[in-house]
Amino acid sequence: MKKVIARISAFLTSLYVSIQVGTIKALAAQDGTTDIKADVSSVTNNIENSIKAVAMPIGGLLIFLSVVLVATRIIVSHYNPNKRSEALGGLMWVALGSAILGASFLIAGWIISVTTNGTGSLLTK
Secondary structure, eight states: OHHHHHHHHHHHHHHHHHHHHHHHHHHHGGGTTSOHHHHHHHHHHHHHHHIIIIIHHHHHHHHHHHHHHHHHHHHHTTTOHHHHHHHHHHHHHHHHHHHHHHTHHHHHHHHHHHHHTTTTSOOOO
């Protein structure tokens, strides 16, 4: 579990750093030497690639293991209705986590759209 938390933390840190580096490059390039839209799109591509490379495989594995664990708990507690209902409640949390993971591209796109005001370039003024 500590390794999973460490990897998630490393992913979030690298995502934050890539966003900040792209922002700094885009803001520094306002003297006209570099295309700001290209920098913003490269940051967007970095975010999408990070989600594809790290979050989806790890999240898919965790979802699979969680479903197996909940199914095992339901099977083991088939004579105890209270424990069975607790296990079914855990299935709801697995479904919620899966929905959030599945919507990660939408969430990242929404954040980028808000920060660029839908123009493709960062808001600086």
